[in-house]
Amino acid sequence: MVLIFSTFIMKFVFNKFIYSLINLLFCVTGIICIYFFLQVFCFSTFKIPSDSMAPELIAGDNVLVAKSVLGARLFNVFASLRAEQTEIWRVPGFRKVKRNDVLVFNFPHPNNWSKVEMHILKYFIKRCIALPGDTLSISNGYYGVSGVKECLGNFESQQRLSVMPTSEIDSGILSSFPYDSVINWNIKDFGALYIPKRGDVVIMNRINGIVYRKIIEWEQHGKIRIEENKVFLNEILIQKYEFKKNYYFMAGDRVLDSQDSRYWGLLPEEYIVGKAWIVWKSIDKNTGAFRWNRFLKEIK
Secondary structure, X not given: OHHHHHHHHHHHHHHHHHHHHHHHHXXXXXXXXXXXXXXXXXXXXXXXXXXXXXOOOOOOEEEXXXXXXXXXXXXXXXXXXXXXXXXXXXXXXXXXXXXXXEEEEEOOOOOOOOOOOOOOOOEEEEEEEEOOOOEEXXXXXXXXXXXXXXXXXXXXXXXXHHHOOHHHOOHHHHEOOOOEOOEOOEOOEXXXXXXXXXXXXXXXXXXXXXXXXXXXXXXXXXXXXXXXXXXXXXXXXXXXXXXXXXXXXXXXXXXXXOOOHXXXXXXXXXXXXXXXEEEEEEEOOOOOOXXXXXXXXXXX
16 A cells, blocks of 8 residues: 555656656747747847947947847848858838948958958948938048938047048058049048949949949859940940849948948948847946946937
8 A cells, every 4th residue: 555655656746747847848948939039030139349339339338239120131040150142031120221320230241342241140330321222422521412411420520530631541541442543532532422222223334333343243143344444244244234132331430440331332231130229238348347327328
């Protein structure tokens, strides 16, 4: 009788243990699924490594990026980790990108500035200056978009650049995209540059071939060759080109210390991760102290 009772108790305890273990596994699995859902479709966090967006963002800030505002991206993560270029889809978001939005994106030139490609582990954060369909120019250091009156980027930083004599700016900082003697642009005097939107058709001459070479090669997985005023794509003469994607012009708030579209060109829409929303943590990299004055700071 005692033996039967002991067996019953052991079986009861064992069954209860198994039941608790199954419940625990379900809870853990549910938490993991919710975490990945939020990571993919709603929010991600990124650490700011430099002061290129100062004073809005400084090194040591950790920002929460809202993916759902512009729409989360879906793509083959494993192919991207193998450094393969993969198709990217975007689910509908609440709104489109606006000028002066601070965006996190995959840097489009992880290996060199002559070729557009995506690296899933290399991110930049910059401010959107110009949208698809805009015509952008930089006049004496100030950003301008045709037909737009609002201030674009950090005005004080542009003001400091404006009063600096060109002769006092290091040539490596002054020189800008597309680094061609035919188009002698620099960070003080740049453009006018038309920012392509999906469906736009441009005449392919020498100037447009130079300006849009990288993004056309990226869209077509081909090679552009320019001969006098003729443009060849994969050795076939083209007189017009219709863009397949939308592009953006991005810039850091600290105009004398930022690698941005002035240097490497236009950003494909597919590379945008999301809109920077708030600073959820900020650590002084020199002292390790928590910056309470930046806690939950809204990014504007």
